[in-house]
Amino acid sequence: MTAYKKLEATHKRLSALRNAEGILFWDHETMMPPGAAAGRAEVEAELSLIQHEIQTDPRIADYIAEAEDENLDQWQSANLREIKRLYQNANAVPADLVERMVMARSESTMAWREAKPANDFKRLAPKLEALFALKREEAQIKAELFGITPYEAMMQQYDPGRSEAQVDAIFDDLAAFLPEFLQQVLARQAAGPALIMPPGPFPLDKQEKLSRAVMETLDFPFDRGRLDVAAHPFSGGADGDNRITTRYLEEDFTASLMAVIHEVGHALYEDGRPQEWRSQPVGNSRDMTVHESQSLLLEMQAGRSEEFIRHLVPMARDILGGNGPAWEVDNIVRLQHKVEPGLIRVYADEVTYPLHVILRYKLEKAIVADDIAIADLPLAWNDMMEQYLGIRPESDTDGVMQDIHWPEGLFGYFPTYSLGAMAAAQIFTAAKRDEPGIMPGLAQGNVKPLFGWLNENIRSQGCLYLPDELIERATGEPLGTAAYKAAIAARYLN
Amino acid sequence: MTAYKKLEATHKRLSALRNAEGILFWDHETMMPPGAAAGRAEVEAELSLIQHEIQTDPRIADYIAEAEDENLDQWQSANLREIKRLYQNANAVPADLVERMVMARSESTMAWREAKPANDFKRLAPKLEALFALKREEAQIKAELFGITPYEAMMQQYDPGRSEAQVDAIFDDLAAFLPEFLQQVLARQAAGPALIMPPGPFPLDKQEKLSRAVMETLDFPFDRGRLDVAAHPFSGGADGDNRITTRYLEEDFTASLMAVIHEVGHALYEDGRPQEWRSQPVGNSRDMTVHESQSLLLEMQAGRSEEFIRHLVPMARDILGGNGPAWEVDNIVRLQHKVEPGLIRVYADEVTYPLHVILRYKLEKAIVADDIAIADLPLAWNDMMEQYLGIRPESDTDGVMQDIHWPEGLFGYFPTYSLGAMAAAQIFTAAKRDEPGIMPGLAQGNVKPLFGWLNENIRSQGCLYLPDELIERATGEPLGTAAYKAAIAARYLN
Structure with a gap:
């Protein structure tokens, strides 16, 4: 051999x-x-x-x-x-450092589970500080080995080849653009018709039926996949066994439905990898930025397009028994395009979401550069939240302690969410340019034109290229903000 | 270390x-x-x-x-x-022999899947012959290594320490006793009142509710276990995660219910093993004869006792909505104690079951001794079926090809079913002798007296002793037929 x-x-x-x-x-x-x-x-x-x-x-x-x-x-x-x-x-990384990180992570997540509901950052701070110190030690070792910066060493395990300079450029661009853009969108929405929530409750079995119907529309391969309920939506399983989960809210069927579409995006990416290379690293999905691009492309770009929503509404009305003004297509479209600054990242819309991420990115870099002490994180968090979104958390529970990521040692991970959003817009734009049948297809619930393009240009490529090479080969451009900015301008200001 | x-x-x-x-x-x-x-x-x-x-x-x-x-x-x-x-x-066993057995088993099971529905034993015979030859080669190697007979070598992986002489003695005793006993039981049943099947269909969700209620009665630990549906009932999962399955027949709720009780017996044995030894071989359950003793004790000895059936019937009536003469307790008891010779082992009652097993045991030993050719198995099978049970298969589909065991290479496995039945009766008899509260408990749906004894004498013992040592220590007697014969005499002739 x-x-x-x-x-x-x-x-x-x-x-x-x-x-x-x-x-x-x-x-x-x-x-x-x-x-x-x-x-x-x-x-x-x-x-x-x-x-x-x-x-x-x-x-x-x-x-x-x-x-x-x-x-x-x-x-x-x-x-x-x-x-x-x-x-x-x-x-x-030496084995003893790995072991110390495992211990520190365990202590830090345990502290977070108590500190968050008690709004007691002081209880979390020393554990977080200890974990961050070890993570920095790890990053330093890897930075020297690979000839990159410590923060790049943190990012690379989630997004290989990613440079700080590039993320700085993209996030600076967004931080300069989005706050003002957000105010324009809010002003415009305030001047529009009032939104009406379709009145619930929506029984969970009917919501599940709707989820499955939409998954059928999205060509989800039920012969090698499943939909189940879990506390947090995720896409998992094994090669050729695509298992997604969601959770249903009785009062709002769209939350779980859009989560399902998001997870289907992840699952179809996994399912579309090259069959003959699946057991090898080159047959893996291309890490977190590209993965998030595939879920967000389906959820935010295709799934929230007016064309697709117009196709979905009659299905939802039919299965959930909806009628009346709340169920008018225009109202549902406006509900799905509602923008509203909020304190919690996971509930954010596509306009405000990057600002949540940029905030975390800047704080992470400040910690790595020793420009800020862990004890000062809450104040810095709240100030930046006010600067970017115009709102200020009243508690650290809804501020610096809202995510489990830092207590779990996931430093350098947050950028992939918004780089994924940029990639989603850029890839969708390129796909529509190459394949004019995509939007007419979505209007009829036909995803084949879109998926044909995604299969050829993204899903089938595995790890043949690094993330940015893959994106550039598929779209003809280096990863940037232009497509995202154009897409949100078209959606929210036209 | x-x-x-x-x-x-x-x-x-x-x-x-x-x-x-x-x-x-x-x-x-x-x-x-x-x-x-x-x-x-x-x-x-x-x-x-x-x-x-x-x-x-x-x-x-x-x-x-x-x-x-x-x-x-x-x-x-x-x-x-x-x-x-x-x-x-x-x-x-040398690696190349293991590999050839894997291949031969695969070919043999594939042939069986085609040959059985087509009633075409000739298609299966050469594959079975090839597999049996390899299994004999394996048995020969192990027999020399361990100083036992080749058939003992086949048995030992399912039931360590088991001797041919002992199985011969037990099975000869049963083969001499059961056919005549069976005729007595049949005569007596024919003279009794006609049986009335409770009229279905019984909706599957109600059957599941009944299963769960009975599992509660049996103290099944739902916080570390599950009940689900599968094509074949089994008890599986992991240490401390006891998962049993059943399948529901719309027309007959007792089939799935008794399967559930059987699988709970297996699961509680696994669950009762010594906590601190579970990851070690000595903490394993004590192989197939003892395992089957625990499922059959719960299903056949305790579960089909008149006391326990009297407790179950009101629960079943309540959940399934039964009433009328078919639901009289005496009728249900008679239905659960019905004896009827049949061609198919897995549907056999506790009186005829050992005869199915003895038939396979004798044929397996004849093959190992080269006393019979594979091609002659169907005729030998049918003759022995007629001799033991008074009925003769009209096709090999219902005869020699009914089980997947031989095509899967499970030679030496069948005896454990009936040795387990003997052990179940012997253990239950000893438990009742030691703990007078057992039968009054069962009459009230209280399994604690029984399970207290089983935990102390069987479940907690893991593999501290060999199977027969365990049985003898628990019951005071070597494994034999006396308790089984007394139990069926009491149940079917008194």
Whole structure:
């Protein structure tokens, strides 16, 4: 067996373990009886350890070195590049630092679970500080190894090849543009007709029926996928076994419906990866920015297009038994295009969302640069929230402690949400330019023109290219803000 | 770390992998979308391979040898004995023979799936012959290694320490006793009142409600367990995560209900194993005969006792809305105690069931001894069926091809069903002798007296002893037929 083939065999094994973990995670969130949690944690820990041992087998370095002299085709070469990247990341950090980070993360999330409802940031701060110190230590090691900045080292595990300069440019552009744009949109909406919420409650079984009907419209492959209920919507499962979840609110059917469309976007990206490379790193989805582009393209670009909403409303009326003025298509479109500054990121609309992310990005960079102390985060948070969105949290529960990301050590992760939103707009714009049948298709509930383009240009590409190469090859442009700005201008000001 | 502790660590890992497999298997049977089967097979194969590599690591032999000189307590010593047994079994057979068996089993089950509905034993025969030849080769190797007969080598992986002489004695006794006993029971039943089936259909949601109510009565731990629907009832899941399944027949609610009670018996045995030893071989359930004793004790001994049926009938009447003569308790008791010779083992009652098993046992031994050719199996089967039960299959579909066990290579497995039935009766008899509160408890739907005894004498014992030692310690007698014969005489002739 060649060294390259040995590496493929290693990753085939890792892929099987990851697929097993995927089903176990789905089960954990949807099916597992609560009393089984402790035993399950042991199983999960052991599966992680097995993967870690495989990933840090010292023979892999030799195989990689040998394989680099082998004659490989384009996919194999890209696979080797990804294998090397994963190996370097898995082996860069000393085991004792990994262990200390696991402990610190555990303490920090536990503190957060108590501190958030008690609005007591002081309880969280020391734990967060300890975790951040270790994360910075890790970033420093990786920064030296890869010749990048510490913050880039934090970003790269979620979005390989991402540079600070590029994120700065994109976020500075948005931070300059969005606050004023937001005021224009708010003024315009205030002058428009009053919005009417369709009156609930909407029984959960009917909401589920509607979700499934919309999933059928979106060509969700039910023969190799499922829809279930979980506390938080997610897309998971295993290769060729696409499991999405949602949760239903009795009073608002659109919340779960749009979550379903979002998760279908993630799931179809996974499902569209090249069949013959799925067990290899090059057959993986291309990390978080591209993944979020695929969910947001379906949810925000296609799913909230007037064309598609016009197709959905009669289905929803039919299944939920809606009628009257609240159910007029124009009203529903306006409800789906409602913009409103709010304190909580996960409820934000597509105009205000990037400002939430930019706030976190700036604070993360300030912490890494030692420009701010953890104790001063709440004040900085509130000031920036007021500056960007014109509102100020009354408690840290709704401010700096709203997300679990920092207590979980997810630093450098937030940017991918909004870079994904930029990519979604840019990819959708390119797709419509290349394929004029997309919007007429959406108007009729026909996603084939859109998905044909996505399959060819995004889904089938796996990790053949780095994220930005993939986006540039698909759209003809480097990742930027132009398409997003044009799309929101067209949607909210025209 | 001592050699013994290294062995414990190895088995902790194996236990985690087996628990992962347990959840994946449950998912496969209950939740998995059909199109995911091929991908899942790859995951399962890789998990098996990882376990095989761990089990055949040559260092284990050294650790076992070292550990045998360590100072171990009773549980550790029993654990080491089990570890050694598992190691010897996993390493006895050369890898190429294992591989050929996997292939032969795959071909044989595929042939069976076609041959059975087509009533075409000739199509199955050559595949079965090939598989049996390999299984005999395997048995020969193990027989020499362990100093036992080839048929004992086949039995031991399902029932360690089981001797042919003992099975011969038990089955000869039953084969001499049961056919005449059966005729007496049939005569007596024919002279009794006519049976009336409660008229269905019984909606599946109400049947499920009844199942859950009965599971509550049986103290099933729903906080660490589930009930779901699958094509075949089974008890599975993971340590501390007890998942049972059933299937509902619209016309007959008792079929699924008794299946649920049976599977609860399996699940409670798993759930009652010693908490601190669960990740170790000594903490496993004590193989198939003892496992079947626990399901049959609950289904056949306790569950079909007149006391317990009298408690169940009002619950069933209430939930299913039953009334009239069919729902009289005496009629339901008679229905649950109905004996009728039939061609199909899985539908057999407790009187005729052992005869189905003895038939397979005798044929398996004849094949191993080269006393019969595979081609002659159908005739031998039909003749013995006529001799034992007085009925003769009209097709091999209902005869020699009814079970998947042989095509799957499960030779030496059938005896455990009826040895389990003998053990169930013997254990239940001993429990009632030791604990007079058991039957009054069952009459009130209180299983605590019974389960207190089972927890102390069976469930908590794990693999501390070999199966027959366990049974003898719990009941005061070697495994035999006396309790079973007395129980069926009391139930069917008094």
